[in-house]
Amino acid sequence: MNGNNESTTSENFIKAIIREDLKTNKWGGRVHTRFPPEPNGYLHIGHAKSICLNFGVAQEFGGITNLRFDDTNPTKEDVEYVDSIKEDVKWLGFDWADREYYASDYFEQLYEYAIELIKNGKAYVCDLSAEEIKNTRGTLTEPGTESPYRNRSIEENLDLFQRMKAGEFPDGAKTLRAKIDMKSGNLNMRDPVIYRIKHTEHHRTGNKWCIYPMYDYTHCLSDSIERITHSLCTLEFEDHRPLYDWVLDELGVYHPQQIEFARLNLSYTVMSKRRLLQLVEEKYVDGWDDPRMPTISGLRRRGYTPESIRDFAERIGVAKRENTVDLALLEFCIREDLNKRANRAMVVLDPVKVIIDNYPDDLVEELEAINNPEDASSGTRKVLFSKEIYIERDDFMENPPKKYFRLSPGQEVRLRYAYYITCTNVVKDDSGNITEIHCTYDPETKGGSSPDGRRVKGTIHWVSANHCLETDVRLYENLFLNEDPMQFERFQDNINPNSLQIVNAKAELFLKNAKVGDKFQFERKGYFCVDSKYTTSEKLVFNRTVTLKDSWAKVSGK
């Protein structure tokens, strides 16, 4: 499958800034961005927004984008995460070429810069404990107080910092702090810690270091080292920008521009790594790639395409306003993509048997079906038809309401690509459940149209009872019942108990050749893909990506 339905790119304030910078030649005509994940969890749809922004904007203006792992905290990070992140960015369709960087690659240089800060009297070694630092930081409305170690001599600071690096002190015994302003209204400027001691092995540098630089200190310098032009990050870092600028200015080094935009929130889900990690660890879901998760890997397994996610990212725009995008927009994007690309199949999810009494007992006919009415090049296929078939249980009603135009006693419907049938009677078991529906067919309507031109309102899908494939189909609903799960004391309490339902379905025979990841529209039901986790050589398992729009559900008030 291939296709592309991305809408034309829209304007946003970041593009406006870049366009202006290009006009004034601020960066010598360069546009160089970076996507800087911390490898401490899987990427989610919110990261996809950032990825599409960073790579997209560079692409649009002839620039390039680095992939940089912000790996300055060895206690939280792991290679499992760097591998998944690389896979996800690649899958989304972006290429960082050979520019795969790690903040940890810069540890040596960062250390040298720290020494320079010390020499300039702009940083000092502080012996205060974490608790004491917290207590002297002040509050939102009151200034902090200066550390008693703030005015150590440069020589002493140099000596101590070197000994911190050499491993002479235990975790937490000392920190290196920037000497800025304990009275600043911006808490980030109250002598922030820029190095801490952690005798922890790092997934890349091993045991080489026992001091690790903090985010604020590392990020701006990494951007500087990589000659980034526009450093795009989310709103919560707005308060950190003065520190970003301070470090680079004090060191007098290349100085990128940090620009903040609003992170994505999506209705009916949660979107923080911490919360997603909780869902995984507390076993509410099957893992980071559970199809109900808003992770890239979850969406991939669910059947979303990279094109649909890029289209979504384009449609939601980029601005500074806090936002919660309607899940319906994401669903719209995948439907629109798959409508044009996915071949159709008839699959009965909740089967009930129909017997066509006047159809010859042993006859089996081959009928022609269109693979995708939206794509003439997709061709046709043959479907087997016989006396006994399955239809959806809810495509029959004994006492139908007004405007119900599927099968009911005396009402004629079309079996898609087959014949018109009319229900004559039903057979029930002792508890009143329908076990068989008896019908007659009109042999003149083969293919699904009648020579006399009479109209039937309803068309339903079916499979031949003796010519079908058993498959498991996993039907997903939103993981959460409320559009804003975070309004609950415990967001876990809002989990939808019906977010996963597994049914045994009867599918058209040709589906047996489907491969993991293949996508189909099950006619009248939705889009489905072959699951990568539970499919075996014996049994195909499908995931429902999204339902089709169902205007009958609205009419019937469901």
Add this chain to the structure above:
RNA sequence: UGGGAUGUAGCCAAGUGGUAAGGCAUCGGCCUUUGGAGCCGACAUCCGCAGGUUCGAAUCCUGCCAUCCCAGCCA
């Protein structure tokens, strides 16, 4: 009188002094061998509120209100 930011339709979002783009959702209608898709139409006398400047204000000024972020040796 802590600091920073944001308020345009149910949800996103353009617009930057010349009289409110676009998308999703919703609601009508047409069409249809998927109650799908497609097509057509409706949907802000008004831009958080109140004043002011101007021939003219969502855009400029003043004041107010609301919401979000910040007190990790996390990122």
